[in-house]
Amino acid sequence: MTDYLKELQMPNRILLGPGPSNVSPRVLQAMMTPILGHLDPDFWHVLDEVREMLSLALGTSTECTLPLPATGTAGMESAFCNMVEPGDRVVIAVNGFFGARMAEIAARCGAEVHRIDVTWGKPVLPEMVEETLKNLGQVKAVGVVHAATSTGVLSPIKEIAEVVHKYDALIIADVVTSLGGLELHMDEWDLDVCYGASQKCLGAPPGLAPISFSSRALEAHKNRKTPVQSFYLDIATLENYWSETRQYHHTSPILSLYAFREALRMIMEEGIENRWQKHAHLAAGLRAGLEALELELFADPDYRLDPLTTIRVPEGIEAAQVIRQLYRDYNIEIGGGLGELASKIWRIGLMGESCKASNVLLVLSALETVLAKQGYAQYSGNSVAAAQQVLAAN
Amino acid sequence: MTDYLKELQMPNRILLGPGPSNVSPRVLQAMMTPILGHLDPDFWHVLDEVREMLSLALGTSTECTLPLPATGTAGMESAFCNMVEPGDRVVIAVNGFFGARMAEIAARCGAEVHRIDVTWGKPVLPEMVEETLKNLGQVKAVGVVHAATSTGVLSPIKEIAEVVHKYDALIIADVVTSLGGLELHMDEWDLDVCYGASQKCLGAPPGLAPISFSSRALEAHKNRKTPVQSFYLDIATLENYWSETRQYHHTSPILSLYAFREALRMIMEEGIENRWQKHAHLAAGLRAGLEALELELFADPDYRLDPLTTIRVPEGIEAAQVIRQLYRDYNIEIGGGLGELASKIWRIGLMGESCKASNVLLVLSALETVLAKQGYAQYSGNSVAAAQQVLAAN
Structure with a gap:
């Protein structure tokens, strides 16, 4: 039986890349x-x-x-x-x-x-x-x-x-x-x-x-x-x-x-301004967690986006390998770099339906685990702790 | 409450126009x-x-x-x-x-x-x-x-x-x-x-x-x-x-x-040739029914499409009125004419999921009823009978 005669089966991804985001x-x-x-x-x-x-x-x-x-x-x-x-x-x-x-x-x-x-x-x-x-x-x-x-x-x-x-x-x-x-x-x-x-x-x-x-x-x-x-x-x-x-x-x-x-x-129903604020608040939590992981954010600090955060891939870490492990172990999608930034940055989106506090905590803890396996970070929970403090401030 | 804050409600149409057809x-x-x-x-x-x-x-x-x-x-x-x-x-x-x-x-x-x-x-x-x-x-x-x-x-x-x-x-x-x-x-x-x-x-x-x-x-x-x-x-x-x-x-x-x-x-699964045959067979049934209604088909008889049948609107009948009544009384969509054929023809599609014997019988009986109400046809069931004979020949 050829593949296309099978019913479509797909993993249930959490989409935290540059889009598409999850759909309610x-x-x-x-x-x-x-x-x-x-x-x-x-x-x-x-x-x-x-x-x-x-x-x-x-x-x-x-x-x-x-x-x-x-x-x-x-x-x-x-x-x-x-x-x-x-x-x-x-x-x-x-x-x-x-x-x-x-x-x-x-x-x-x-x-x-x-x-x-x-x-x-x-x-x-x-x-x-x-x-x-x-x-x-x-x-x-x-x-x-x-x-x-x-x-x-x-x-x-x-x-x-x-x-x-x-x-x-x-x-x-x-x-x-x-x-x-x-x-x-x-x-x-x-x-x-x-x-x-x-x-x-x-x-x-x-x-x-x-x-x-x-x-x-x-x-x-x-x-x-x-x-x-x-x-x-x-x-x-x-x-x-x-x-x-x-x-x-x-x-x-x-x-x-x-x-x-x-x-x-x-x-x-939510109100467009409330939605903007939600994106800002959760992005602040994500950034705090990434900084606790001592990851360098790519974008100019005065001009960072809330819906999408870019991270420099640390020396010695293979960008694609981390993306694959997040897919495989946690069903999470984050994005890689495009064009001249291929392999140099990761892109984490918190957009629309994907913009949720639970996703901030999850992507940080998963990324920390994957990076720790590669000897970059420790199994410390530090990134989650940093995000929690920011998110709790709301 | 403005309209767009309501949940979307739509009538359950049978789509027999020039497309879209129904979706399985x-x-x-x-x-x-x-x-x-x-x-x-x-x-x-x-x-x-x-x-x-x-x-x-x-x-x-x-x-x-x-x-x-x-x-x-x-x-x-x-x-x-x-x-x-x-x-x-x-x-x-x-x-x-x-x-x-x-x-x-x-x-x-x-x-x-x-x-x-x-x-x-x-x-x-x-x-x-x-x-x-x-x-x-x-x-x-x-x-x-x-x-x-x-x-x-x-x-x-x-x-x-x-x-x-x-x-x-x-x-x-x-x-x-x-x-x-x-x-x-x-x-x-x-x-x-x-x-x-x-x-x-x-x-x-x-x-x-x-x-x-x-x-x-x-x-x-x-x-x-x-x-x-x-x-x-x-x-x-x-x-x-x-x-x-x-x-x-x-x-x-x-x-x-x-x-x-x-x-x-x-x-x-169906086989592409079988699907072509189905479209041909059902279109033949539809055409027989329309002819029994003494409606004139628009397309050159030697070059008629199976997925879509065009019908001249008889003298004295308002095309749009018939379309509206089919919507209202039977939840059926058929198409009107485009461009220079606006108000001059109807278009009945039997395509894809809409290409079903039940739809042939339904659209003929509904059309016969609507035309009879306008004094064009009689409540005779003739169109259905003609289609039944063709469809039974399979």
Whole structure:
């Protein structure tokens, strides 16, 4: 019997990597709601509710906010292909893997790309952006990753947006790792395009990419001289379906939208600010525990992310071996490094449904055990003790 | 309390439109399998199994076959943006809504598009393609919809492919409505790109777009002078993840892949030829019933689809009203017309899990009742009787 004729069996992982995070049973159960057609009037209120809740999570009241029927990278692609026309000058701040991806995607849209290269582990700062913008002619858009998933670094996007607007450009913000887990006010901070992903701090399964365009961004779209190169990701064609005309554009991934709605509903019940605070509090506990283990955190101390903590792999320890042992002995997933950080860092996520005090204690005690086996740490419980003190302070 | 704070409630529809079709409880249950990360080695065999089963369903052994992490329209876009470079000459046969969409998408890829316009309801024939190709210089690709979802018409794609190759062009086949429900042999028929969708005859939820590239197509991709305009849909970047290197490209929609694997597994158990036969047999029953109701079928009688049957709306009957009554009184979804066929036809799908004898009898008896109420038919049971006779012949 070939393997694919067997029933699917999977280990019950605790997902503490850079996403996907675990999915609440409530969200899973929502996917068992009877499937409807994408043009069934009974489905339409789901679209409206998703849009309304997503807008609250983003802190926006712009008219164009929706989850794209694809994953986060499609969100990035949609942001650039809607805003950029061939020949447009675009500035991309690259302080990690996804900034580099932004530059590649913008180039594939025909943009003239100017990179601001920042040491991985450091934030993008407003003065770096200003330095670049003042030496260039008219720039169409500036792309910045708010919370760098590959390095664990937060960049001050609000202050960057101020600089960008001073030079009359649009700011495109990657909020994949911040949306739902870190303070974010799209309108108040005057961000023009924000895109994210369903499977991180929002707590839904992977497969959808929330995106939102400011009125300034929509105006830029309206004034394009060339069509958006992607029909699938063109916000004008997508709006035909998401607006009240409900004109067919694509077959909506109905069950994913049910799940997404339920995940957003859980955020609304908890309150978005409370969720941000929970992520901050538990990340503080995790960091205290890691420091008690004498592990060095990778990200600039003044710009660390709460949803995702990055750790330098100590000398003499094989990064992949630790990841494998956490899988094997404890059913825990943590992430390795991407790109130039492969084998150099670990990434521990506490996002959405995975953001729980029990996971902080568990991942610290498991990591301490695995490192002790390799002669790095001792079986002391020190990391758990340090975390307990921080967590108890709440 | 605002609406989105309520638990989601949906009517239990029988989906007999142009897709999505119903999803088997087995497929739904597969989505409850514990979620893993997209780089977890325990997930990788799912990718391999999906690829192997999907290849069997398509009738191909090409090395590049995978479900795109997006819906069917992204499959169309991926086909064109991978094969076409700016300035390339492309021929699109337009005999329905999706042919027209192909032309739009090819144009957005920078192609010089030549349309072959065919009356909606009629097939694309090899001689039409030859007539066009012989009057043009070198053509890069010809796009044809195998089974036209908007009109219910099958085009002889094998014979068309022969003509296309005679003129040294690539054939791109939309198999969205045929894949899993109609005879299809990608390799034997020498098709270069085939793309489909998860939610029709394959019986999975919407959200994935299976796609496959022949070695000729991959060669054309390799010889491109310009990068594929989409990073997300570039088959080379996708292969980085789907091949043995397992290099990160996007966060795989894990739960959708679990469901897709289970839907494919059900096809393997049934046998793909048996599934084609079932679709043919039940469609014959449906057509007999509709004819007994003296309804006129829309598609050319020699080129009718089995998974989807199109019906002219009789004079004096309001199409949308019938659709609404089927929703309201029987929880049945059938489709209306798209584009120029809006209000002119109905579309009844018997696809995947929705392709059941019980659904044939139910939709006929419900439709007969609704039409009788409007004074068109009688309460005679004639349509059911006609279908019963055909179905009993098995």
